[in-house]
Amino acid sequence: MEGEQSADLIRGQLRRIRTVAGLNQEELGRRANYSASTVSAVETGTRPLDMPYVKRIDKVLDTGGLFESLLRMAEGEGLPSWFLPWLEAERTAKQLRYFNPTLIPGLLQTANYARTVLRFDDTRPEGEVEKQVTARLERQEILMRERPPQVIAVIDEAALRRVDAIMGEQLAHLVKMAELPHVHIHLIPADAGLHVGLSGPLALARSAEGGWVGHMDNQLGGSVVDGEEGVATLLATWESVRGVALPRALSVSLVKEVESQHGPQ
Known part of the structure; x- marks a missing residue:
């Protein structure tokens, strides 16, 4: 079905x-x-x-x-x-906005990081994990198009400080992505305290015509948001989390600092 x-x-x-x-x-x-x-x-x-x-x-x-x-x-x-309408919105967007308080957004993940995240469900067959890793990496191809979308990612500093062997590689990749002119990475510092974004991750895609589509993850999977009221709520939440994040240059410096603390790859 x-x-x-x-x-x-x-x-x-x-x-x-x-x-x-x-x-x-x-x-x-x-x-x-x-x-x-x-x-x-x-x-x-x-x-x-x-x-x-x-x-x-x-x-x-x-x-x-x-x-x-x-x-x-x-x-x-x-x-x-339910994911296919979001996939279309993501691939055709002129601007993409991602916020995640706990993980690196999928569009910026390495294969090893994506593989680890997908294995959170320990009942998922290994073959399915690998197919989904491939699918996630294919999604990232939009970043290298001749006319890529502008990507703005707000990430909580806590997501960078997970103690795991794959994090050095992931952070090095994040720095590399931040060097692209159309990729803007902003960190919410650990001392920012409580903020509305801690309620959960969100993503927004703006089409060439100016319309917005939203996406939210949850424990049961996720949902696409395209109703006017729902999109307005996500845009307001986005403005709040973007407002407590560091500027671009300071954010990249912090990513590099955390990367150095993970030791050699």
Whole structure:
């Protein structure tokens, strides 16, 4: 059932983006070298989604590989259907905002860090862990695009001071990411005291049209927030946590200081 729901979401996004591009099924088919009946069959679910089709549609609609990524994750990475709308928002965003009081945000994680986090669920099969590590690293490819999104990450200092053998490597990677002009990392120092962000992590994506989509993690998984009231609440929370964080340069200096305390890698 989970796979069927994921496929339905992909088909829905295929229809939506085709419509936004101003193309009917016949015109899209002509450009992609498929018949209009094939396009219709894919969008209605009477023809299965396959990789050659979505790769061609990605190229025609200039989506930056969105549908290929969605299908790969729906097919094998074991991601829940609710995550796919956020994945689309993340891949097409002009600006991304992440806050996490306990962990490094996924878009900035190393493979070893991601692997450790995914193993928090000790019942997850090793093969599934590795697939999800690969999926997480594939998401990070948006940072290296010719026109990447601006990424602003606010992280609590406590997340950097976890005592673990993988942290030296992770912090070195965080410093490297902070050197990218479009990646802004801000730390909330340990002496900031209690703040609203301690209630939990959040993420926000702003589209090219200026609309916002939010995402929240919790113990049961996560949820996508796209309603006006919910998004407004997340934006207000973001402003609060951003307000108690250090400036960019001071934050990077603090990351380097903590990295040096983890010893040689």
